[in-house]
Structure formats: structure tokens, C-alpha cells
Amino acid sequence: MNHCFVDRDALPLSTWLEAFPQARVVRRDQLVLLPADEPVVLWVRQRSGEALDAAMPTAALAAWQLLVLLADEPDEEVVADALGRGASGCCNTHAAPEVLQQVALVVGNGGLWVGQSLLRRLVGGTSRALAARSERPPRVDWSTVLSEREVQVARLVAGGASNREVAEQLSITERTVKAHMSAIFEKLGLRDRLQLSLRINGVQV
Amino acid sequence: MNHCFVDRDALPLSTWLEAFPQARVVRRDQLVLLPADEPVVLWVRQRSGEALDAAMPTAALAAWQLLVLLADEPDEEVVADALGRGASGCCNTHAAPEVLQQVALVVGNGGLWVGQSLLRRLVGGTSRALAARSERPPRVDWSTVLSEREVQVARLVAGGASNREVAEQLSITERTVKAHMSAIFEKLGLRDRLQLSLRINGVQV
């Protein structure tokens, strides 16, 4: 299976090429120039604020072309719209390489991939859901870098918990939570809890 | 893949251990103390008459933690609710070992197990799923609720920027950034920038 990333500019994210070193990267207006004789997954990026029309090709997809939407800001309506236009799936633009490979596996075998969190929204459920889980596995194995306790703290913080809430949850002092946080920042080279959240949830580097 | 059964008491059913002899069994309050360096499926039991809140963990799930609800009395609404809270599936508490293994296979590979009836509904098309969604308490669409400027601030903050960085980026005062943030929190009913990030990045519902 070949892979082709389609973006406004032909500037691939490093994660894309990590996932598929052989992948082609083209601008949107060059999409029609692709060779048409081989099966390919088109990874179409929709940037922040863009309408779906701007990203999705207007031409019909060939039978051997599979399309996955890479959304900078995933949104269930956009996903539903994309699926309605023939896309085989949707995931975050900044998803980790392993996730992209996983998506490719599912899509390549005729499946649909919409990401667990997004699918969950389609299914329904209460709007005030507390569970915060990314459909992406951690980008680096920070579980090996961090100690067991630090990972517990990091998990809670990444889910939106304050230091006090973490302290209550783990039955330790808020001071100790801070100590763990400082160690976490030091080890991972991060600045604050928001960046930690982005890292753990695989949203960003 | 490891398996951990979570119940009010740490008393596993025989079928559970038949399906996964290596499985761990813990009480609900011990959930956060689990080792964090290995992928695991959490089999959370909801006993008869219990609310979902009693069974489901309040803390955020890590990316490598998958959650399957074991319901003593499976109910379609409960299933939808559980999925909305981050579960990867739901089946009967007393399901046969082979069924549990089947569920584990699907869930472990990133799929959702929702049982035949609910699944059939989803296959019916996303449009119907969306229609069903619109009947429930509406989840505010942040990009339409916020003003244009607020959206700009929100995006930068969600990406990890500090107030000062946002101010520089938009050529305004840090004070103004704060004003926008307050308005954003008010409109979206959020507590701080970390929750805003989770909302915007689609990690949280």
C-alpha cells in the first residue's frame, strides 16, 4: 500500500514520514497528477479554521484510493461530513506515527477508522463525560523515563486535575505532588502542566 | 495485553479467570495504584442497581488503558453512557470466557465492542447517529460560541502558549489575553486553560 499526504503546502510533519518513510507529499492542486494505477491511502490534512471543502478533493475517489482526513482540530461534524464524502477515516493531524500505521492497517483492510473518542461522540453518551483519553498511544515511552509514581501523577494532571485533586486522589501532600511535577518537567524537558498534557495525550510534540 | 478486573470487592468470577488466568483483580479504590508501564484492559463491573458513576473511575484513562464495562444488567443507555465516558466496550458480567476473549481481541486492537444491536444501529449511517446526538443536551460548539478573537486566543492557549506568548503573538497586552480567557471560560463553562486545551484538542468530550 502506498501513502500520499496532501496538504496546502507540501510540507510534511516529521511524524508522517516517521510512519511512512516512502510516502509521497503533494500540494492539493497536484493531487490530480498522481499515478492512477496503484492503490494508495490519501492522507488529507484539514488545517485549523479551514472548511472541509478546502481540504477534501472535489473529484470522486477511484476504487483503489482510500482517503483519511487529518484534522488539526477534530470535530464530530467534520468527521461525519468527511465520511459522507467517501473518507475512510479521520484522525488528528499530529497523531503519533504508530497511530498512523494503525489507521493505515484498518483502512487498508476495508475498515473505517474514526478514532475512539470521536466514534464515542457519534454513539452518544452524556455530554459531561469525565473520561479524557486520547485515541493515540504515547509518543515516546515516557513510562520508562518516569518513575511509577510520577506516571500516576502525570496521568491525573494530563486529564485536567489540579495539584490538590491529585494529592487527594493519591493520598499524599500537595507539596509532594509539586515535587513529582518538578521531576516530571525536568525529565521530559517540559515547561508546565499544559505541555505535559499535550505530550501525554499525544496531541503535540 | 494485561487484564485487570475492577469490582466493588476483589472477588473475581470464575469465568473471568478462565478467560484470563493471569488477570489481576482489584477493588475500585485501588485502581489508580496500578502499575503504569504496561498496556492493560480494565474490566469494570457495574453491579445490579448501581449507577454508572459507582463503577466507572473518575480519573482520566491513560492512552494504554482500555476500559470494558461488565454490566450485571446490560442496558442500551448504560452502554451508550459508558462509551461516552471513555469505555471501549460493554458486555455482560457473566459472559462466557470465550466471549471475554473475543471482546479483548477487538478492544485490544483499537476497536469498540458494543454488542450486536447497538452496532447495527451505527452501521446504519452517521447521519442517524448525529440525529440521535442532537436530541440530547447540546454540547456547546466552542468555535461558534466564541468570538473571532477569542477563538484565536483559545487556539494558541490550547497549543500550550502562555498568556505572555499569546499577547506577543496577537500584539495585545497580557491583560487583554486574560480578559479573553475569562470570557472563554465563562462561555464554555471551563475552569482553566488545561481544560480548554482538552476540549479544543478533542481529547475530552
Added chain:
DNA sequence: ACAATAACTGTACTTTGGTTCAATAGCCGG
């Protein structure tokens, strides 16, 4: 036995985040 690591806590401090009082100015629809 000893070094190293992890977990935990205290006091004190600086920085950042967020709110509460304001206030000024522009735009737009009724």
C-alpha cells in the same frame, strides 16, 4: 555495609494564572 534511588514532606519564595473592580472606543442593527 554502603551508595543510589525513590517517595515523601516542610518552609519560603517567585511567577503565572485568573478574577474583580473599573474604563474607553468601535461597530452594528433596530
Added chain:
DNA sequence: CCGGCTATTGAACCAAAGTACAGTTATTGT
């Protein structure tokens, strides 16, 4: 024209986050 919305900013303030320095306890490996 005016009421409402938006953008902007100030000063002051409180709360939370994060750092610096210092210390105890337990465990583990050499």
C-alpha cells in the same frame, strides 16, 4: 441615536503553579 456586543487596557488582588533549599524514610543493588 442608542443599546448591545466586542476589543482593549489598567490596577489591584487572590489562588495556584512552580522553584529552591533542606531533610527523613525505605528499598535495592553492588
